[in-house]
Amino acid sequence: MTEHPPAVVSASKLGLTFQTNDGPVQALSNVDLTIGKGEFVSFIGPSGCGKTTLLRVIADLEKATSGAISVNGMTPEQAREKRAYGYVFQAAALFPWRTIERNVALPLEIIGLSQAEQAERIKRTLELVNLAGFEKKYPWQLSGGMQQRASIARALAFDADLLLMDEPFGALDEIVRDHLNEQLLDLWDRTNKTICFVTHSIPEAVYLSTRIVVMSPRPGRVTDIIESTLPRKRPLDIRETPEFLAIAARVRDGLRAGHSYDD
């Protein structure tokens, strides 16, 4: 058993039931999970398995109805108030009336940083996502992939150690997605952030993660947690190696075991 670094996210017996007009829906049930500092954890599963809900509970965008969860040793609400995490949504969700640099500045303005500090952070984070030179552009002037990179820059700008990403590349084509996956790994390697990443792509999950959490619907639950044996440095062609394919096969088995393809 390897020794885990201090927990960034720790959930035990976590459950969340939505009250809908058709009666209660169990979005999460009995989730036990510990995420250590510097890990890259992917959540994978079919729609309705609660992977996004789990991420939203960590972010305090939803409240758990049972069990316990802590983020950086605090409740999710306290962690949110301390701006413990950056959140990247499925869509870039940039404000169309702000230029790229003003979009990245948004959280910095809200936190109340000085102009000089803002300028320095905007420059640094835009360089980190390879968007230097696009500061004055409006979102519509950028491609979908560039917009999503800008939204990652915005999530990185206030230097939270935890990055929560909800299918950030789901709407992009395969070529762009490969490219961004590579850049994200590189960014993770350089910044040593903890990343929670929701996806429904098996290759993406295996390529990026140090750990893969396989989830299954009705009720949303964790069916398997797979430790990746791949090295930290991963060129794109690692995806053709037997080791990679073995992990992918295990993920696929895990998804099947959860009866996720039945209906």
Next chain:
Amino acid sequence: MDPFRSKIIPVTAILAGVVVLWYVFAVILNAPFQRDVDQRGNETPGAVEFIGKTLSQPKPTLPAPHQVAVNFFENTFLRSVTSSRSLVYNAWVTLSSTLLGFAFGTALGIVIAVGIVHVATLDRSLMPWIIASQTIPILAVAPMIIVVLAAIGITGLIPKALISTYLSFFPVAVGMVKGLRSPELMHLDLMHTYNARASQTFWKLRVPASVPFLFTSMKVAVAASLVGAIVGELPTGAVAGIGAKLLAGAYYSQTIDIWSALVAGSIVAALLVMVVGIAGRLVDRAMGGRPA
């Protein structure tokens, strides 16, 4: 398609059709009176002469387009702008109360919308009254506003402007409620993850998101303001303004004057809507809008 073929030709075609129809009806509607006059004068004009006469009466039932055009031209360009018969002067009188009322109305509409969006009680209590306010015919309310305000010593521009306000706050309030509620859930969630205060969410997200809605509703509001100002001039016995011209024309059966005042009013309305539209486009451009 080039703008000439896509816009100018169809619009001109309709205009030509309207003018032709207008002439036909001018002849039909003015004919009985002309026949009367001819009978009394024992005249038996030929068809062409008769039609010519129906189109040049001094107080026709329906003035012919060229009569209105001549009257409009004379009263707009040939008179001193300080003359009480000048359409420019009268249009200005109406315009000034329109603009004042529009400014009040827009401000009031925005304040009401902000209240409705942020206070749940107002949302439930105020909205039905706002809608009810617009079902009351303005012609019935206008004289009362004028009389009540005159009783407390307020006369002149303000009462007229308040009638414009009454008509113009409504579209702005409704449009801004929609605009301030227009941010997507994802944008609101984003602000939540930053632990943004309500005031920060308001200024950085809700207000910019509502700007397109503001200008759309202001276009409706400015036209309504003009109607309000004209209606406001009717019961006041105002001596100047497009409404006063309409009323005076009706008293003295100066039908040509009525029609040219009507044309002046339409032109002012079109200009106002256009100015608001241009302002909206400029603001949109300044806020990084994609050029259409």
